Structures are given as C-alpha cells and as structure tokens.
Amino acid sequence: xxxxxxxxxxxxxxxxxxxxxxxxxxxxxxxxxxxxxxxxxxxxxxxxxxxxxxxxxxxxxxxxxxxxxxxxxxxxxxxxxxxxxxxxxxxxxxxxxxxxxxxxxxxxxxxxxxxxxxxxxxxxxxxxxxxxxxxxxxxxxxxxxxxxxxxxxxxxxxxxxxxxxxxxxxxxxxxxxxxxxxxxxxxxxxxxxxxxxxxxxxxxxxxxxxxxxxxxxxxxxxxxxxxxxxxxxxxxxxxxxxxxxxxxxxxxxxxxxxxxxxxxxxxxxxxx
Amino acid sequence: xxxxxxxxxxxxxxxxxxxxxxxxxxxxxxxxxxxxxxxxxxxxxxxxxxxxxxxxxxxxxxxxxxxxxxxxxxxxxxxxxxxxxxxxxxxxxxxxxxxxxxxxxxxxxxxxxxxxxxxxxxxxxxxxxxxxxxxxxxxxxxxxxxxxxxxxxxxxxxxxxxxxxxxxxxxxxxxxxxxxxxxxxxxxxxxxxxxxxxxxxxxxxxxxxxxxxxxxxxxxxxxxxxxxxxxxxxxxxxxxxxxxxxxxxxxxxxxxxxxxxxxxxxxxxxxxxxxxxxxxxxxxxxxxxxxxxxxxxxxxxxxxxxxxxxxxxxxxxxxxxxxxxxxxxxxxxxxxxxxxxxxxxxxxxxxxxxxxxxxxxxxxxxxxxxxxxxxxxxxxxxxxxxxxxxxxxxxxxxxxxxxxxxxxxxxxxxxxx
Numbered sequence: 261x262x263x264x265x266x267x268x269x270x271x272x273x274x275x276x277x278x279x280x281x282x283x284x285x286x287x288x289x290x291x292x293x294x295x296x297x298x299x300x301x302x303x304x305x306x307x308x309x310x311x312x313x314x315x316x317x318x319x320x321x322x323x324x325x326x327x328x329x330x331x332x333x334x335x336x337x338x339x340x341x342x343x344x345x346x347x348x349x350x351x352x353x354x355x356x357x358x359x360x361x362x363x364x365x366x367x368x369x370x371x372x373x374x375x376x377x378x379x380x381x382x383x384x385x386x387x388x389x390x391x392x393x394x395x396x397x398x399x400x401x402x403x404x405x406x407x408x409x410x411x412x413x414x415x416x417x418x419x420x421x422x423x424x425x426x427x428x429x430x431x432x433x434x435x436x437x438x439x440x441x442x443x444x445x446x447x448x449x450x451x452x453x454x455x456x457x458x459x460x461x462x463x464x465x466x467x468x469x470x471x472x473x474x475x476x477x478x479x480x481x482x483x484x485x486x487x488x489x490x491x492x493x494x495x496x497x498x499x500x501x502x503x504x505x506x507x508x509x510x511x512x513x514x515x516x517x518x519x520x521x522x523x524x525x526x527x528x529x530x531x532x
Numbered sequence: 533x534x535x536x537x538x539x540x541x542x543x544x545x546x547x548x549x550x551x552x553x554x555x556x557x558x559x560x561x562x563x564x565x566x567x568x569x570x571x572x573x574x575x576x577x578x579x580x581x582x583x584x585x586x587x588x589x590x591x592x593x594x595x596x597x598x599x600x601x602x603x604x605x606x607x608x609x610x611x612x613x614x615x616x617x618x619x620x621x622x623x624x625x626x627x628x629x630x631x632x633x634x635x636x637x638x639x640x641x642x643x644x645x646x647x648x649x650x651x652x653x654x655x656x657x658x659x660x661x662x663x664x665x666x667x668x669x670x671x672x673x674x675x676x677x678x679x680x681x682x683x684x685x686x687x688x689x690x691x692x693x694x695x696x697x698x699x700x701x702x703x704x705x706x707x708x709x710x711x712x713x714x715x716x717x718x719x720x721x722x723x724x725x726x727x728x729x730x731x732x733x734x735x736x737x738x739x740x741x742x743x744x745x746x747x748x749x750x751x752x753x754x755x756x757x758x759x760x761x762x763x764x765x766x767x768x769x770x771x772x773x774x775x776x777x778x779x780x781x782x783x784x785x786x787x788x789x790x791x792x793x794x795x796x797x798x799x800x801x802x803x804x805x806x807x808x809x810x811x812x813x814x815x816x817x818x819x820x821x822x823x824x825x826x827x828x829x830x831x832x833x834x835x836x837x838x839x840x841x842x843x844x845x846x847x848x849x850x851x852x853x854x855x856x857x858x859x860x861x862x863x864x865x866x867x868x869x870x871x872x873x874x875x876x877x878x879x880x881x882x883x884x885x886x887x888x889x890x891x892x893x894x895x896x897x898x899x900x901x902x903x904x905x906x907x908x909x910x911x912x913x914x915x916x917x918x919x920x921x922x923x924x925x926x927x928x929x930x931x932x933x934x935x936x937x938x939x940x941x942x943x944x945x946x947x948x949x
Contacts, residue, residue: 331833334681338709407674407823440840447836451681451829458829459677 266305266313274321276349281336283350284327286320289313293356294530295382296320297367299513300391300402300457302449308515311523312362315530319354321347325452328445334452340463343370343456348378360384360530364515365487366391366453369465372476372495376468385476386526389487389512390495394462398488402461405486406450419483419511429516469498476502477529479522481510503529533882533922534933536592536630537585537908538789538891541578541605541612544898545570546815550602551853556819557601558674565602575605577901579612584905585894586620588912592628592661594789594891597635598668599675603816603897610634610648617656626937629656630891632733632752633663637683638672642690642711643718646697650722658723658936663752664691665733669831670824681829686710698727729932731787731889736766736845737835738773745770745777745785750889750932752787756817757847758863759790759881765844767885783888783923784930790867790878791893794910797870804903806857809866812897818852825849866896871914878919888923888930 265271269288276283286303294316296309303322312318324346325334337343347370351357361382363371368390375382391402405416414421414430432439456463476499480492489506496504505525507518514522543566547553554560582593595612598604606612609631617629629652634645653660666672666687673680689708696704696716703717722728731750734740744751753759753766771781779785793809795801831839839845848855848863860866867877882890894911895904 335685406828407821409821409823440837443840444833444837447828448833449828451827451833454827454829455679455681458673458679 266309272354274350274353276346276353277336281324281333281346282330283324283346284322284329285354286322287317289316289318291316293317293319293359295351295356295359295361297361297363297371298323299365299367300450300453301446302326306516308519308523315527319356321350323449323452326449331448334455337455340456344374344377347374348381351381357381358383360386362386362388362526363390364388365512366457368392369461372472373463373465373468375474376465376471379471379473382474384530385472385474386529387476387478387495388515388522389480389484390478391457391461391487392463392465393491393494394460395490395494398490400461400487401485402457403459406454416485417512418517419481419509425517466498470500472499477525478502478504479514479525480504480506481512481514481517482506482508483510484512486512533919534591534889534930535916535919536594536628536889536891537582537590538594538893539578539582539895540596540603540893541575542603542812542816542897543571543605544574544577544900546602546898551814551819554819555821556603556816557670557824560602577904579615580901581895581904581908582612582616583619585908586616586625586627587623588908589916590627590912592630594630594632596632598671608634610652613652614655617652617659621656627659628661628934628937629659630661630731631663632731633665635665635667635672636690636694637687638667638676638678639690642693643697643713643716645690646694647718649728650698650718650720653722653724653728654720656936659934660722660724660728661731661934662728663731663733668825669827670820673827673830674824679829680827683830695727698722724935728934731932736769738769739832739835741770741773745774745779748779750785750787752789754789755791755865757849758865760862760864762845762847763881763885771886781886782928783886784928784932786885786887787889787891788887789891789893791865791896792874792878792911793866793868793907794874794915795870798873801869802857805868805899808897808899809860809868810855810857812899813852813855813860813865815897818855822850874915875918878915879922882922890919
C-alpha cells in the first residue's frame with residue numbers, strides 16, 4: 261500500500277509562497293499536460309495513472325509534508341485557503357494553467373475549490389469520489405476512516421474488500437524491514453491531509469461551487485462508504501452543466517476497484 | 533519522598549461485560565448504561581476519597597482531565613480541584629493540589645487554564661502543582677476536534693501564552709496562530725512566583741523527555757502499561773538523557789503514578805481487590821481503541837516509525853481489554869498485596885528508578901467507596917510512613933514542590949477562621 265512512483269518519472273521541485281515552501285511534483289507520461297491531485301493517503305502511482313500517462317503528461321504534486329524529504333513542510337500551511345493559493349501558484353509555476361485536472365477524494369476537494377476560486381485555471385475537471393461537502397443526514401465517514409483500526413480500512417474503501425484487487429491494494433512488501441517506514445509515511449500523510457479534513461471535512465466549498473465554470477465529470481461508486489454516492493448528486497446539482505456517473509457495485513476508489521470502466525469514462529470525457 | 537494520592541473518577545456501576553461491548557471513550561452510550569443516582573454517588577465518592585486522603589496525611593492529592601469517558605468523569609479537573617483547594621485551606625491541611633492537568637493541546641481557551649490555575653493557587657494559598665499535559669489523542673482530537681497534526685503546536689502556543697499571562701507586568705496583546713486577544717491581563721495571578729511548579733505527564737518518548745529536561749521540569753509517568761516492562765526503558769532513558777543534558781540526578785525530577793491495593797495479607801488483598809482491579813483496567817484504558825492513543829498526525833512521523841519498529845514502550849497496552857489480575861500484578865500495572873509485599877515492591881521500584889514523587893491510585897473501576905476508604909486508610913497508616921524518608925540520606929532539594937506548603941499565608945489563615 262505504499263506510494264510508489266511511476267517508472268521513469270522525474271521529480272520537479274517548485275518553490276512557492278514567496279520561496280517559503282517547496283512542493284515536490286512527480287511528472288510522468290507523454291502528451292499534453294494534466295494535473296493529478298492525490299487522496300488523503302498520499303500519492304500512489306497505480307495502473308490508472310500509467311494508462312492516463314499514455315495520453316497525457318501527468319503532473320502530480322505531493323501535499324506538503326507527504327514527500328519524504330520534508331515531513332514538517334505541512335506546518336508551513338496554516339489553512340485550507342492558504343493551501344489553495346499555494347496550489348494556484350504551483351500550477352502557474354509549472355506552466356500548466358489551462359490543463360485539465362483529475363483528482364481523487366481529498367484531492368478532489370482541493371481541485372474543485374481551486375476551480376471555484378480561479379474559474380479559468382483548469383480546462384476540465386474530473387472528480388473521483390471528491391470529499392468536501394457535508395450533508396447532516398448522510399455524514400461522510402472520513403473521520404471514522406482516519407480513526408479506524410487497520411483491519412477495518414479495506415471495508416471503508418472497497419465495495420468488495422475481499423477481492424484480489426483490494427488485497428493487492430493493501431499488500432505490503434515482503435521485506436519486514438521496509439514496513440514500518442511505509443506505514444509511518446501513510447499515517448503521516450493522513451495526518452497532513454487531516455489538517456484540512458479534521459474534524460469535519462467541509463471547508464465551506466459548497467457555497468463556492470456556483471463559481472465553477474469548467475466542464476466537470478463527477479464519478480462515484482454506488483457503494484462508497486466514505487463519501488456516499490449521494491454526494492455525487494449534490495456536486496452535480498451545485499456545479500452547473502456537470503455530469504455525474506455512478507459506477508454500480510464500486511466503493512470509494514473507482515479508479516482502482518473499477519479501473520476499466522473508470523478509465524473509459526475519464527478518457528471519453530477528456531477527449532471529447 | 534513525596535507521596536500523593538491520585539484520583540480518577542470512573543462510573544462505578546458499569547455492566548460485567550462492558551469491555552466486550554463498548555469502548556470506554558468517545559462513543560460510550562450514556563443513557564443505556566447510567567443510572568443518574570449511581571452517577572451522583574460515583575462523583576461524590578470520588579471527591580470524598582480525595583478529601584479522605586488529604587486528611588490522612590498524604591503530601592498531596594491529584595486530579596486528571598478526560599472528557600467523554602466512562603472511566604474518568606472529569607471534563608475539567610479544576611472543578612473538583614477547587615473543592616479540594618478550599619476545603620484543605622479551611623481545614624488547615626498543608627497538601628499539594630495537583631492538577632495533571634488541563635490539556636493545553638486540546639483547549640481552545642488556554643488563557644482560561646491560566647486563569648483557573650491562578651484561582652486554584654490563590655484559593656489554596658500557593659499549594660498548586662500545575663500539570664501541563666499535551667492531552668491524549670482521542671481526547672484532544674476526537675473529543676476536542678483539534679486536527680491531530682496541530683496538537684503540539686497548540687500546546688506550545690498555549691503554554692507560552694499561559695506563562696506570559698502569569699508573568700507580564702503590563703496588559704499585552706496576543707496575536708497567536710490559535711489564540712488572539714486584544715488585551716491580556718488576568719486576575720488573579722498565581723500566589724507562587726514566578727509560577728507554580730510544572731509537572732508534565734507523558735508516555736516517555738525521547739522527544740518529550742528532552743523537552744521536559746530542557747525546561748528543567750518534572751516528568752510524570754503513569755503505570756497503566758505495566759512498569760515492570762516499560763519502567764526500565766522509560767526511566768533509564770530519562771536518566772541517561774538527563775546525564776547527557778547535564779542535569780543532576782535529583783529524584784524529585786520524576787513523578788510516577790502507581791495503582792496500589794493493600795490488604796493485611798497477600799491473600800486478603802487479592803480477595804478484596806482482584807475483581808475490581810481487573811475490571812478497572814479492562815474497562816478504562818483497556819477499552820480505548822489503540823488508534824485513540826495516536827490518531828494520524830498526533831505522533832510525529834519518526835515517532836510512528838520508532839513505535840512500529842519497537843513497541844516496548846506500549847507494554848501491555850494492546851492486551852488490557854482481556855487482561856487478568858495475575859498479569860496486572862506481574863507487570864506491576866498494579867501493586868497488590870499485604871503490607872509487607874506492598875512496602876517492599878514500592879520501595880524496590882522507587883529506589884531502582886530514582887522516583888522522588890509517588891502518586892498512588894488507591895481506587896479503580898467498580899471498587900466500592902467503603903473498600904476504597906479501607907485501602908486509603910491502610911496505606912496512609914501502614915505504608916506511607918515507610919516511604920517518606922526514602923531520599924532523605926541523599927539530601928536533594930525538591931525544587932518542584934509548591935512554595936505555599938509549610939508557609940502559612942494570611943489568606944490560608946483567613947480561610948481557616
């Protein structure tokens with residue numbers, strides 16, 4: 261379950277925030293640029309990004325604090341509002357303003373709020389089970405997931421936690437020496453994201469969504485236990501002209517649990 | 533040596549199978565489990581036992597903070613500390629009032645902690661020991677809603693504000709990251725100058741110990757995880773680090789909380805306390821989900837990796853939910869026995885690890901009030917006198933003891949009238 265990076269990826273280190281903060285960006289693939297924003301568990305390069313990289317040059321920044329070179333970089337980001345400005349500076353510094361963004365879960369919450377703040381920043385938005393909204397009658401279980409015992413986590417993230425796909429997702433390396441470092445990095449990544457998700461994963465994004473003008477595809481799994489699929493409807497309702505796709509029998513990570521279907525939906529939207 | 537009575541306020545009437553069915557913190561259902569009259573009785577007995585200890589010659593009494601738990605009904609320990617401060621002042625009892633303490637990592641109003649502590653120090657005539665805990669993760673982060681990764685930064689800022697609020701000679705503005713005030717000028721200020729002694733509870737991670745030794749304060753360690761296992765690791769780490777940092781070997785730098793159940797004989801002690809003790813551990817810390825001790829971000833990434841590589845500091849923590857009386861006694865999570873056994877085990881442990889302040893917890897879990905009274909009485913008359921002089925031959929000065937003790941103040945005598 262570790263954050264492997266794409267083979268052949270190169271790392272760009274971008275200085276933002278008046279040179280107070282360095283953000284590490286993994287760049288891989290070929291074709292026009294595309295921004296990818298990872299989930300609360302940190303960047304993890306899987307088959308979805310490999311396939312996407314056959315068509316796009318993926319720029320995947322790592323949330324401050326989640327790159328091994330500087331775990332305490334997160335302490336330089338005081339608020340979600342500051343994080344958005346930092347990411348906006350980053351996108352411009354990378355020279356990819358106007359590119360599409362694909363973002364998962366916590367990353368989706370950042371992407372959509374960036375698009376609300378800076379409506380011209382992205383050409384298109386693909387939101388994979390984005391966090392960021394709160395309905396009292398259907399509370400997300402972001403907090404419960406964060407506090408869950410390790411053995412409970414697969415049941416939150418996958419519709420079918422016993423599947424080979426889920427097992428492969430959580431597999432640890434054979435070398436026991438490597439495991440503590442990997443688990444600590446994953447826990448810390450959750451801590452870093454938690455700064456913006458805790459105690460309630462709602463930074464007021466809902467009231468800004470009317471500002472989003474980029475064409476938007478929203479994908480949810482029908483069996484998502486972290487952000488129930490009703491949030492897909494809520495996002496679709498609030499973002500004018502957006503399109504919602506709900507994948508049946510799928511949990512919180514459609515790009516892993518239903519890779520083919522998700523990839524097909526994403527590609528046909530991006531290429532249209 | 534200083535010997536203090538350590539109180540905790542459990543609801544005493546939890547069902548037999550509590551640990552199998554519930555967590556003891558955050559999510560424990562109140563209305564299903566609690567009879568209000570029993571709750572009242574639990575709280576009254578808690579206060580009565582603290583007062584009994586103060587009247588029985590303990591050097592101090594201690595209270596702790598935990599919200600939303602069934603094992604410590606103490607969302608703000610200063611409520612009960614105020615009763616203790618006033619009553620002891622009126623009765624002329626020269627005991628330390630120890631609050632271990634209000635959690636600065638959890639609080640959104642650290643200035644209020646500064647104010648409350650100042651009231652307690654003044655009420656008691658300068659007898660407050662001010663505990664400055666970061667706060668347990670489940671309490672600060674789940675109950676308090678503080679993002680785990682901010683807990684320590686909040687602690688540091690809150691502490692800086694508290695110290696400045698106590699020492700500033702002029703009103704000042706505070707523009708912090710977490711607290712902002714146009715004018716800070718609190719009333720009253722602590723009677724003890726420059727401030728009441730700071731005691732810092734912690735689990736003994738190297739980072740925490742370095743900070744405590746750096747500030748020249750008292751490290752307070754609790755026995756719940758089985759000090760037979762964890763004690764040598766933690767205390768030797770503390771003294772090694774003290775040496776590295778050029779600190780002396782003054783035993784009063786260390787405070788240690790130990791559960792003790794004493795009877796006339798070993799057999800009597802096991803018979804009287806065994807069941808209650810087992811329930812105490814199972815239903816309190818034992819029923820805190822392991823994740824509740826460190827939600828992601830609460831412990832620094834290096835600390836998480838260190839614990840994953842070597843969880844020796846956690847002792848029996850992972851087994852507490854099914855722990856047996858025998859294992860508790862063997863790991864010294866509790867010292868249980870007749871007079872001789874208890875004296876011997878305490879003296880051996882205290883001397884081995886140079887502990888200058890012993891906090892004895894003489895009540896736990898379902899233990900009825902009458903049995904707690906028996907335990908307190910027997911300890912005070914038959915054990916305590918044997919512990920007092922332990923460090924006298926080395927001649928250390930206790931630099932972390934309230935200055936109002938042994939120095940009757942006009943306020944103290946006024947209250948006594």
